[in-house]
Amino acid sequence: MSLGKTEVEYISRLAQIEVREEEVDGVAAKLSNILDLFTQMEAADTRGVEPMSHPLDAVQRFRADVVTEVDQHEKLQAIAPSVTQAHYLVPQVIE
């Protein structure tokens, strides 16, 4: 399976990873190699096999809906790139 420029641009948007113009061919080739590996799965007859998402077929545990976290925003925000008044700062979104 061979990916083209359009598909690489689509994947780049899905993954929120920038692929520069000069990188497109290389990325397409490497991703195509990996997708070729996936085509080996086609040969397997999986009719009637239930998809498995947990090795022991366990389900997610529930807990009581009570507060378990203490407020430690100062500690957690100390490692943030940009913070003001306990809010994370990002480039302006709305004009």
Added chain:
Amino acid sequence: MHNLTIKQMNEKLHSGEITSVQLTQHYLDRISQYDGDLNAFVTVTPELAISMAEAADQKIAAGDAELLTGIPIAHKDIFCTDGVKTSCGSKMLDNFIAPYDAHVVTLLNKIGMPILGKTNMDEFAMGSSSESSYYGPTKNPWDHKAVPGGSSGGSAAVIAAGLAPLATGTDTGGSVRQPASFCGITGIKPTYGAVSRFGIIAYASSFDQAGPLTRSAEDSAWMLNAMAGFDERDSTSLEREKTDYTAELGQSLKGLRIGVPAEYFGEGLDPEVEAAIRTAITEVGNLGGEVVEVHLPNKDLAVPAYYVLAPAEASANLSRYDGVRFGYRCDQPQDLEDLYKRSRSEGFGEEVKRRIMVGAYALSAGYYDAYYVKAQQLRRMVRDDFTKAFESCDVIMGPVAPTSAFNIGEKSDDQVSMYLNDLYTIPVNLAGLPALSVPAGFANNRPVGLHIVGPYFSEAKLLNIGHQFQQITDWHKQMPAQYQ
């Protein structure tokens, strides 16, 4: 001092022959002497280590000690350590000082195990060679031209070189067992859910499982006792009674049925690896076991299925790295999308970006059924193969990897060839089974590990088999000449 077993260290600590401070300083000295070249540590924490060792000595003096109290440890840099940089081998987290401890770290800190530092690894645990680290490749102590395996390559290398007596690792597709094999040490991946994932930086959550890297199977059993157990902060942690993983050490192997899958000895297996593994299986058999042939017919489907599922999970797990709350942020973002995209493109390395993109694609509209659902179906088929095999055997033995350690740079341009190197370890992660790697000789002058896979919750049995094997062999006691 670095040739002692954990039990011997414990005895010396308790008899007063050595203190934890002396033991810890011994390892710190070895790290300064050797790690410049080996590059097995991302961060060394001498002050923290000594202060923890002093506290451990007080615990021992007060009679409040456990078996591992005072014994230093190195943590893979994927385990969050409060106040200590936790990079996961990535530029993305080069500035990340973890604000809390992983559950495993909390447990081991409570026992009083001084932290020597954080070990190098493939970026975000995605790799089989430790070459994809932002901090450069770790070398294999047995041969500096060779990789130590991955992704827990730093942890494996520090054990092999005697720079720490114990180290933590994680195994998503073989990342404890394959580096253990390549570095001639012992490593176990427990049953999925046995060790808490809380505070371990996530790669593929339905596979990720932490385990010990040690010199001997006995040491691994003691360390697993300290690491494992239910944790309510991990939603897939298994609610089971506390297991004593040392309970079976010393039991006879009489009557053990050793399953050997015909499919594991086919094309691509290095003849010297095969010879070492066949000899090791015969030796275990001579301890009273019986070798039976078993079949794992879907083994070849495991690698493609894994490389759909693990990247799919990774694409979701790694979406949190957006340059907003922590980690790398690009300079002068023009707008929000530019902030996301450039922070991620500049902060992640090539292999991580590749897996995120593959995962996003596999989950995208139009491909979800063909890739993701199909891979989940294959996952069940691979698991069912093991279930069926365990009807006629107690454990399965074979190679951990088709070759001994390859050279640094040898596979770094060919991802698919690197992926296929994990063909023996990946099926075990798909099924969530426990598996052990123990040193079993050399191929092309580099170590080879024997892979012992068991049914769910059979860790104590696997560790005893490894222990019995280590009573009649000395592969695990051998050290590379320059590090003795």
